[in-house]
Amino acid sequence: MPTDNQPLVTVTNVSKQFGKEQALNDISLCIQPNEVVALLGENGAGKTTTIGTLLGQLTVDSGQVRVFDHPAGHWAAKQQMGVMLQSAALPDNVKVIEQLRLFASYYPNSMPLEDVLNTALLTDLQHRKVQTLSGGQKQRLLFAMAIIGNPRLVILDEPTVGLDATARREFWRCIRALAAQGASVLLTTHYLEEADALSDRIVVLSKGQVVAQGVPEQIKAKLGGKSVRFRSNVSPEDIRKLLPDTEVHNRGDYIEVYSSAPQTHLKTLFTAGITTHDLTVSGISLEDAFLHLTQPTVSSESSANIQEIA
Amino acid sequence: MNTSQPSPLSLFQRWDILRLETQTELTKTLRTPGFVIPSLAFPVMFYVFFGLLFNAMGGQPGHGAKYMMATYAVFGAIGPALFSFGADVATDKDKGILSLKRVSPMPISSYFAARIITAMLFALVIILSLFALGAAFGSVAMTRGQWIATLIIVLFGTLPFCAIGLFIGLSVSAKAAPAVVNLIYLPMAFLSGLWVPIQLFPSTLELAANIFPAYHLAQLALAIQGNDLGAPWYLHAGALAAFTVVFLGLSVKRFNAIDNRH
């Protein structure tokens, strides 16, 4: 049995191929006790596939998956885990409390139902049928089912997809409450904001590879900038000289600058007397960020960063 | 938080899971009057029309009603089995409920066992209703042993249909499943002589009925009252066992395929 300081989950050099598509490419990751890990990535990055291998739903082509020092899908592993699947829906005409009571029976040391209802903010909804719940309430019910067995590890696959801002915040409260009780959480998301808000550590997946991992600040530093776009009469090389710690690209007749401190950098540009037309400053999309992280040709520095963080 | 070590499920826990699964399954089903009413009412209604009115048209008192009671009991009992597995499993599969159960520590056998029990409870209600009707209005009289044997055979005779339903449920989408089940259920019921005595069929059709498990179950049920066509019981029982094994095997294959499709 793993002791408290051994990792709960270790994924070592796992690859998985669906047909021609390489879904996972030599992935390694581990989850420590009392740790909230966010698996961050775009749709199709391999998040759900990774979780599939952890749950034993999928067999890996190569590499090794150990969960609580058992093979994935082992009953002892399942017993210490709670899972919220991305695609799951619930039978419509079952009441919340009935659904929870049923799942509670699956685990030898399940939580008292009141505690679960409290944690998942469902106390007032317990006698409602599933079909009358809102999207957020349904997600919280699925969450409640994931935590009902007093698990040491909770896996949440895209728990907040499709929720509005309020519902998402409520959900976050639930996850934080869970983490506060000492459980490890692995959640997948494609919102950096969400990963940042909840996790102790972020693992960034792109095209089946781990492209970055680290504490949120490190990842945010990499991904958390803004995109500054403008048309100008100067070349990107000139800009690069002015702003050496940024990345500069040509986008058609625009110049795009990724900046972690856009105000300072813009000031530098204006001070240098560079004229800008059609200036926009926008949040950087994760896609852009991953592009940025996974294109070592653009910046050797970023490749070095990955090495450092890993 | 969780300080206790994992431990295999005790027999009591397994029983508890089965009990709750069954309870949930039943509640779910009972809250779907669109399923409950037709599956209870159809066999009963058909029996009243064909079994009891046929009976009133002459012949030995209670004879037609007795014959039809057995065949409509089979008809009524295999319906819930096919639908509970065919349509409901397809829904659970499509909704991801099946996957959720799979990744939870519950033994998945409990899920299927609960469905079998639910289907059988429905079958039980249908069979007993037909018994009551036959006895009250069709002058059906059988020995206690015959009543019990009919009940038990038809009840456990639903197993092959659970297997067939399961295969359908795992093979087609939730939307298509009810149609596929009906496409198999209704023609099979007719061609197996569940609605109209098989003796009235041309002999080629009578021979062709051998390919339907419902025919074999009906013959077993009729053998109890001595109204079968005369083939030995073990052939019918063997055919039913074979159907069960084949469709269970096919279902296991499909079941494993489903999990790998993520």
Place this chain on the structure above:
Amino acid sequence: MRFSIIVIAGLALIGLFISVLPTPDVTTQPEENGEVNDLTIPASGSYLLTNITVFDGQQWHEEAGLAIQNGRVVSPTSLSDPTIVDGQGGFVIPGLIDSHTHSWGKALHQSLQFGVTTTLDMFTDNRFFLAKKSRRSALTATEEADLFSSGVLVTSAGGHGTEYGITIPTIASPDQAHDFVAERLAEGSDYIKIVYDAAADQAGHKGRFTSIDYDTLAAVIRAAHAQEALAVVHVMDLTSAEHAARAGADGLVHTFGGTPASDELIALMKSQDMFVIPTLSILASLAGEGRGQALIRDSVFSTHLAADVKHAIANDIASDRVAEDYFAVAIENTRRMQEAGIAVLAGTDAPNQGTAHGVSLHDELALLVDSGLSPTDALAAATYLPYLRFAVGERGHLRSGARADFIVLNEDPREDIRHTQHIRWIVKNGSQVAAYFESQKVTGETPTSGLVSQFTKDLTSQLGGQFVVSTDQMMQGNSTAEITHISQGCDNSGALAVNGTVGKQFPYPWSGVFLMFSESIDGGYNLSNFKRIVFDVAGTDGEFRFMVLTSQTGRPSEVSFSITGQCRQVSINLSDISGVDWASVTGIGWAAGKATPDFNFTLDNIYFE
């Protein structure tokens, strides 16, 4: 916990539900019941039947045993190291005694198949009786019931009993009584049966029979008693019954419907310790109660009744001369006699129409219970009471010394007298005999072609057998017939011509031609593959009868057809002729009856198809 209670309650409900579902009165025969094994009686004939409940004729013994040696019941202690035969929980009753029958042909065989091991005949042909009487003392295995009989009955010339075509002596006056009785006893009669109808000589009497008068009745009874014989009287009405009682009869062999029994009659019978054999079975047939149909359709016997038995009981006499409440009064009379303490004995009057040997006695027991007897009393009426009243030797009980005649039943007849129908095994003289459901069916030879004859050259039958004249002369009738081959028949080819007269001497006259397939009664042809018989016929206008004789039945089955002067084809569906076991047909015939006193017809192109 709650769940377990629900499950248990559910199961209990289902159990309750099942337990109230109707079960048939009819249960399966032992041969279909896998739990019951065959009876294995050791060759020594000496064994101890155990694991049974025994009715010894008077009392029930639970968990008893029955020791049998050399065809008799013996004391269990007299068997050293007996072979144990497992009675498998059966209910043992003494072999039944039918106290009113008329016997010929297969009667004794048929009786025994239903567990009637002794029959008390009330008039039969002495040739039959005397042949059987000599066998009844044997203790060896037999397939026939023991026969006791009055032999020839005592009646007047033209009285009831003279109509059957057997010439019998009759009595005219009291002074003949002593000699008449002496002659009967010399012939071998076991008791004296007298036919008496008080109203026969009264004006307006509707019956066709004469009767002895009261003085003769009284004289015959005195003569019988003087010669230490029992005198029993056939009466069918209250007055005759009162006369019989007054004349000192030992018993009445019928009760009567129509008039309620008078208190005087009951008091007289009681004071003289008379018995009555109500024969409710035949009175039910007379009243058209449909008891036979009920036995055919809805009894334990239903599935195994032979065609001839069904034929015999299918149709009641259903006389239109009896009143609506005739049978109810008969039942009531029986009830009152029983309540008054008069011994009631079970008898059927088989094989009169609507009754048959053996099977009807079981129904008689049910009728006696309907008349207020307890099931045990009804059993005694067919066992111990005949033993007490008639000199039948050690028959009718199962105490030490009794003849080992008994029936093992599957069900307890104390619960329901109809349980006597649930026969498991029948034992006669200590040996098992075939019950009705076990008896081998006789199947004759199957002819290859259905052609009987075209009479091309002579009267040869292609089917085999021989065309012979058959008339009621064999029953002392005076009908005549002759058969010839003629060359110009219906299609101007050879044909069979029959000429004859139908006499009036025998009440059921016939005259015609029969084709007898077999000399012996047991052979015959299996014609069950054929659907109909077809023949060309022309002759005297009128109704004629086509008759079928089988090895199982003494009496031919018949169906009528009409003949005209015009030659035409007649086709008769074999299924329209009831009571025929087509597996063993011994003969077919074409006969004229009363309606055509002088007749002739030609037959041609006869074939089965």
